[in-house]
Amino acid sequence: MTGPALPASTVNRRIVLAARPHGEPNESHFRLEETRMPTAQQGEVLLRNRFLSLDPYMRGRMSAAKSYAEPVAIGDTMVGATVAEVVTSHHPDYRVGDSVVGFGGWQDFYTSNGNGLRKLDPQTAPVTTALGVLGMPGMTAYTGLLTIGRPKPGETVAVAAATGPVGSLVGQIAKLKGARAVGIAGGPKKCAYLTEHLGFDAAIDHRSESFADDLAAACPKGIDVYFENVGGAVFDAVLPLLNTFARLPVCGLVSGYSATDLPAGPDRIPLLMRAVLSKRLHLQGFIVWDFASQEAAFLDAVGGWLRDGRIRHREDIVDGLEAAPEAFAGLLKGRNFGKLIVKIA
């Protein structure tokens, strides 16, 4: 920013994409800017972001390659879901003080005509749950597991990044459906949390040297549903354990998001395809909005389980918008413990 400082009351701090990372992102790829606070026009609301969700998909938006969504342009505000409060309303459906969840981005303020906003009732559930267990990650777990994974009682469901907001719900819903839940996480602390607090049947530390053997031992009847969040070495350990007719909702591949090269050979595509054929595997990629029509059913089901204490969730809240870049870099390395949220001052 150049020019004279703006009066504090009218400043919008925002974090923009400064450069596209080649490999792992770090703070140099972001820039904190101060701009003028936007103004709500007729039919719009002005929103102050209170909580920003940090999620692995954001790594994809930092790259130039078009995936299922357009990349963030250099110099543009980083995208992300936020819980915000209405500051000014020129929209009949919103009043000052209302809490909403929307796609507010890495910044203090934004305006909206109401499209993509959902009003929150802080009496029903803490507003931050709208970014995690009752938000996009929760709905990802719910729709991917039940629509593609379809666990049956007695089957084994394995999920990695299992203490994260998606994985933790995948395992808990699997249990509610009568399946055996095996979680994969990094380190003994997270593993203990899975079995002691979330009711997983087993938890395996992917950092252990005996990881593949440990996973096999924890899945004596093989794996019927593997909810894919991470790829890489975890997928390699899962593949030989998959049962005939196993289902693999492919939700994320976070271990490879910052990879700059393919791994060394041989090329194992024929090996994977042979497994698909001989085990009649069902692999299916999805993003949560493919199942947008299930949103009401999701909120109803998971909201109910949450109120009844049948599922638990965990948040990892970091303080201040300026802390977002470092927290995001840590997310891609599994440093968070629970749903990663930035509390915007």
Add this chain to the structure above:
Amino acid sequence: MTGPALPASTVNRRIVLAARPHGEPNESHFRLEETRMPTAQQGEVLLRNRFLSLDPYMRGRMSAAKSYAEPVAIGDTMVGATVAEVVTSHHPDYRVGDSVVGFGGWQDFYTSNGNGLRKLDPQTAPVTTALGVLGMPGMTAYTGLLTIGRPKPGETVAVAAATGPVGSLVGQIAKLKGARAVGIAGGPKKCAYLTEHLGFDAAIDHRSESFADDLAAACPKGIDVYFENVGGAVFDAVLPLLNTFARLPVCGLVSGYSATDLPAGPDRIPLLMRAVLSKRLHLQGFIVWDFASQEAAFLDAVGGWLRDGRIRHREDIVDGLEAAPEAFAGLLKGRNFGKLIVKIA
């Protein structure tokens, strides 16, 4: 065989697995034997095989590795579907002269208690169709395409080994469902057959040096359904053309059945999984018996289309049981043109 020659009228010639191939099979992996003709017991029929079906899956049975079926043991008769005639009947449902399709193997005679037999009416359709368009290959095409592929009008369906009994029906059913059919085959003669006789919209020669470019040009709107019969270089050319939400029934990988090593690196599993995620691909392996409950619907639908002249089929018939090994080796190299059948003398 040792010992005195058997009287001709009581001899059963059979082809047994002599050795497990490492790589491509050839005649040295088979052995023609003469044994005593079996005898039908009470409740059984004695069947004389008239036509033997040769199919790519048989390569899998020659290997020691268990796939979805047990391997053929060394010295055992090679397995395979046959059209046979009842020679002796001690079973109330069968009369001498009845034609049946069953799993009779590479031999002249076998006995059966009726399990796995289906009676054929030679007035309705030539009996050899029970090994191809109205048999296992046809049902493979019908169930895989319609249950997993689910082509919609206007979509593009690509299939390799397109002049074979599975591929040719995949393309023709795709057309009947209003989709665009693109066939991949080896050589200009097969390609011409696809467009001129079977009504495919385009046919691409996978032996051409410009194969990948030709395929892209033939699929200007991408590929929505890829029915996977072959794997390898064809799959590599298809992958970048797949549209979002494309479906891939994985039915066979014949290009790799005799591979002894994986291809050189890099390891492209991450590349494939990234495509699965970002394009939300649906890959699903299957074998025809997974859809056994659809047999009556298949016979009804495809039988009707065949009678109405809405689909065509082609048979490649070789003469004599002793010709089966060489014909089978050629099948794996794409030397046949149409459904490969051995006429047993």
